[in-house]
């Protein structure tokens with residue numbers, strides 16, 4: 001087992017008020033990860049807000065004034081905790097449809113998503129939307145938490161009904177490996193402890209699952225991909241001729257002497273040295289940040305990508321992608337936008353809008369534009385060729401963001417098909 | 418996946434290096450905010466790892482409250498000169514002289530006023546990006562902030578309308594006069610910082626380690642006696658073994674009781690502490706429920 005598994009990034013998602021923030025609070029509280037001053041601060045706030053004696057654990061992540069006023073989550077809160085087995089980075093995402101883009105933000109870097117459902121309400125539109133987004137951005141592990149079981153008498157039947165409905169929806173998305181857990185975030189049943197009320201449930205409580213889920217094989221270890229971030233020319237006496245290509249190995253590995261191809265030019269050369277501050281290496285792996293020197297002098301700049309000749313990505317000015325539109329201003333098909341893909345920034349146009357997906361039914365509809373939170377399949381044209389893999393094959397070289405040049409806002413997230 | 422052992426610190430380190438290089442490559446005129454505190458010392462090491470054997474592609478900038486511990490200023494100057502990097506210092510006294518900061522009394526806490534001098538410095542040099550050492554685990558408003566955090570032409574953060582931040586594909590674009598604050602160690606915790614200081618054997622101001630110091634008890638905290646903090650009638654000066662978990666404005670930064678004399682012993686104390694870093698040490702954060710959020714909206718780091 002490699003030690004990257006020490007760090008698990010997960011998010012909570014689901015519809016408004018399903019208890020996402022409360023669950024994070026419960027997880028932190030019961031794993032003894034809340035500090036005394038934090039607890040006393042949220043206790044005071046709970047009292048001031050007229051809580052009935054109980055501490056509102058959602059205040060732990062709902063840290064903005066506007067969130068506390070309204071009792072909702074607006075933007076992702078990141079929290080950190082550790083158990084002897086693992087370190088965790090949690091992203092608590094908002095359930096409101098209006099803030100879906102903040103959920104997409106958190107999902108894009110997550111290893112695992114906990115989708116919550118209010119046991120009284122069952123599968124809702126926002127449950128489907130978040131599940132769809134989680135599957136689109138390729139969150140490798142999904143946990144379905146049926147929450148508020150205390151309000152349905154801890155009924156196994158209710159749990160089973162919801163699971164069946166959810167399983168049917170998820171299967172349409174090709175999601176099959178889902179773990180289902182009944183819980184009460186409010187009372188703590190099946191969060192860290194099993195509790196007394198859900199004895200019919202055979203699986204492990206949430207924390208145990210989070211500690212043990214295997215995330216090693218989620219990384220692409222076969223295809224070496226190295227986008228050049230920065231060319232290092234020290235211009236000092238000592239390093240007069242030094243020319244290093246700095247970047248992060250996004251996938252695969254590289255060794256001194258390996259032959260590489262530089263894209264998009266297609267020229268080949270060999271790796272001379274793998275330079276790091278802590279000394280040169282013989283071999284380096286994703287996700288290390290290193291500096292490579294090469295045996296030949298070749299014109300290389302930021303935006304170029306090093307790959308191994310045996311596993312070539314695609315290079316093209318045209319491709320199709322799934323897109324989440326994140327901006328309040330709708331897509332304008334007549335306009336040019338900017339794409340940032342790995343370390344390359346290029347102009348683009350939307351050649352075609354293939355279809356928009358109805359998140360409830362997953363039906364495909366034709367559409368003349370895209371509005372905020374729409375998910376669609378599009379055909380894109382870019383000014384200079386991009387070097388990419390399909391998103392399914394490689395999360396790093398298959399993803400891009402779309403930027404509106406007029407406002408500089410990030411308006412869409414794209415996943416290449 | 419590999420025979421190379423990656424620890425969680427290696428993963429965090431690589432993420433931070435990647436972020437710094439993105440800033441260098443995409444921003445026209447960045448700066449690295451450097452105070453001489455432990456987080457910014459970690460940032461210097463990360464910058465070395467990101468850019469050596471070349472020099473840093475940005476200057477170091479310190480916004481000096483003139484309320485700093487002398488040990489911290491000495492460490493700031495030593496590290497900048499050891500590294501051979503350019504250090505720009507702008508003092509709150511400059512803004513006070515100009516009249517852009519108006520104090521109620523000379524000895525009051527100055528953290529909140531740093532925004533003014535910071536924004537003036539940004540304007541003076543035309544910085545379009547400022548790299549800072551804030552961590553999300555420090556405070557509930559910081560927990561909400563993006564790694565690349567956009568500020569408008571008034572330096573304001575709009576927490577209700579942050580740019581989406583997808584994967585590690587950062588949007589660094591701003592118009593003239595606007596600014597990006599970049600936080601490469603967003604995902605590090607206090608514990609990670611200490612483990613990294615121990616691993617990298619970083620030189621930090623010695624007031625981070627346990628030492629005997631004269632303190633007084635005031636407003637539920639212990640304050641270090643200095644030329645700025647003198648006992649008031651009824652207060653007595655005590656000697657205590659303490660260390661600082663953060664080093665800020667001397668008038669409102671409290672030490673904690675401790676016997677930890679090195680990074681390893683601090684790691685052991687950090688593992689069992691029940692109080693957050695800021696909760697234990699910053700009086701100014703406790704004035705209202707949203708102190709940090711309000712300050713950030715005004716241009717704070």
Ligand SMILES: Nc1nc2c(ncn2[C@@H]2O[C@H](COP(=O)(O)OP(=O)(O)OP(=O)(O)O)[C@@H](O)[C@H]2O)c(=O)[nH]1
Nearest residue numbers: 016017018019020021022072073095148184185186
């Ligand atoms: N009875 C019961 N109530 C719960 C449970 N979990 C959460 N709640 C309550 O449900 C309400 C909403 O909880 P939050 O945690 O704020 O919901 P959320 O999903 O984070 O909401 P958004 O982030 O705004 O989408 C609060 O009043 C909680 O106390 C549970 O297991 N049982």
Ligand SMILES: [Mg+2]
Nearest residue numbers: 020021072073
């Ligand atoms: Mg919430």
